[in-house]
Amino acid sequence: MMMQCRDYVFQLTSGQLDEASAGTRLEARVHRWICVRCRAFTHNDAVLTQVLASRRERLTGTPLASPDGGPQAPSSSS
Amino acid sequence: MNMNPGLDPRVMQWRSAMLRFAQLHIQPREDAEDAVQDALLAVLASGAAGPAPGDVRSYLFGVLKHKITDRLRARYRHGWPSSGGADDGDTPDALDETLFDASGHWAVGVSVNRWHCPQSRLEGEQFFAVVDACIEHLPRKTAQVFSMKELLDCDADEVCATLTISKSDYWQCMSRARKQIQLCLTQRWFEGQTP
Numbered sequence: 287m288m289m290q291c292r293d294y295v296f297q298l299t300s301g302q303l304d305e306a307s308a309g310t311r312l313e314a315r316v317h318r319w320i321c322v323r324c325r326a327f328t329h330n331d332a333v334l335t336q337v338l339a340s341r342r343e344r345l346t347g348t349p350l351a352s353p354d355g356g357p358q359a360p361s362s363s364s
Numbered sequence: 365m366n367m368n369p370g371l372d373p374r375v376m377q378w379r380s381a382m383l384r385f386a387q388l389h390i391q392p393r394e395d396a397e398d399a400v401q402d403a404l405l406a407v408l409a410s411g412a413a414g415p416a417p418g419d420v421r422s423y424l425f426g427v428l429k430h431k432i433t434d435r436l437r438a439r440y441r442h443g444w445p446s447s448g449g450a451d452d453g454d455t456p457d458a459l460d461e462t463l464f465d466a467s468g469h470w471a472v473g474v475s476v477n478r479w480h481c482p483q484s485r486l487e488g489e490q491f492f493a494v495v496d497a498c499i500e501h502l503p504r505k506t507a508q509v510f511s512m513k514e515l516l517d518c519d520a521d522e523v524c525a526t527l528t529i530s531k532s533d534y535w536q537c538m539s540r541a542r543k544q545i546q547l548c549l550t551q552r553w554f555e556g557q558t559p
Contacts, residue, residue, distance in 0.1 A: 290468030294462060299542035300535035301520065323476040330479045330546050337486060337549075338514050341495055345385050345515065346425040 289317040294324050298331060378424050379404070385425065389432045399435050403428040411486055412554055429516050434510070436526050443528045459547075479554045491553065498548035502541055505529075509537035548557060 294317045297303040303314055318325050379400060386396035406427050465471045485491060502510060509528060512518045518526065524534050 290464075290466040291470050295463075295543065296535075296539050298540040302535060311550040323474075326476045326478045327546070330476075331542060331548070332484075333479050334542065334546055334549070337495060340487065341492060344492060344513055345381070345388070346421065353543050 289313045289325055291317075291321060294318070295327060298328060314338070376404075382424060385515070386428065386432055388515060390435055391506070395435065397554065399431045400428065402431045405432070422526045423426050431516065433512075433516060433522075433526055436508075444533075457536065459540060459543055463543065463547075477550075477554075479550070481554060494549065494553050495545075498545045500553065501548065502544060505533075506537045506541050506544075509534060510541035513538060513556075 294314055297306065297310070297314060304334065306314070318328055381398060382400045382403065386399045387393060390396045390399055403424065407424065463471060463474055470476065499507065499510070509523055509529070512523045512526065514521070520531065520534050523529075524531055529537075
């Protein structure tokens with residue numbers, strides 16, 4: 287039976303598709319090919335992955351404006 | 365007052381960023397502060413084995429991630445508390461009922477359009493404030509699973525073991541999070557953007 291949009295989106299967003307069998311991945315590819323909305327959703331999900339990677343880098347990267355007024359510079363912490 | 369007099373100033377300057385990061389995973393704030401304190405003390409205890417001069421940031425956050433995971437594991441060792449609400453992860457997802465019809469196809473009226481936005485607009489403070497707001501609207505359990513995967517870099521098995529949830533719960537939470545965030549960003553950012 288043909289994969290439904292709801293099942294395709296669940297497989298994609300849950301991470302199951304990464305671990306799926308070759309048959310399921312082929313089914314997903316065919317579904318994406320024929321469904322313009324799932325194709326758009328997949329594109330956006332890929333952008334979201336990049337956005338989340340950037341967010342992680344920002345949070346663990348350059349020191350951010352202190353939410354608690356705590357020390358930002360070495361000289362203020364001694 | 366410096367609560368960690370033995371720590372290198374290079375380390376202390378990251379304390380605020382570490383606290384902000386910890387608060388994304390642990391509440392109340394006092395518990396997040398304790399996790400940061402544990403991480404700083406672990407760095408202090410590491411002595412000569414501590415970070416190389418150019419590697420302070422990744423070292424600190426690496427230690428902090430372990431301390432956060434330890435605290436989450438202790439907190440949820442007896443299982444995820446039952447909220448009695450719709451945020452249990454294994455209940456039928458109301459979001460799916462909005463997005464899809466009974467036959468499993470996109471519901472009439474739900475438009476899914478490709479995001480179009482210049483890369484530069486996806487790097488600004490304003491955009492990430494919207495991203496944060498969308499993530500803050502996730503249900504509690506979904507948010508906890510999502511942040512462990514996306515921020516702590518934990519794999520699925522580690523998330524399940526730490527939060528004492530099933531793999532099915534994990535998949536439901538991750539799917540709900542990504543669907544809800546995409547919907548939220550579409551509404552709050554991408555719709556109405558001029559190319």
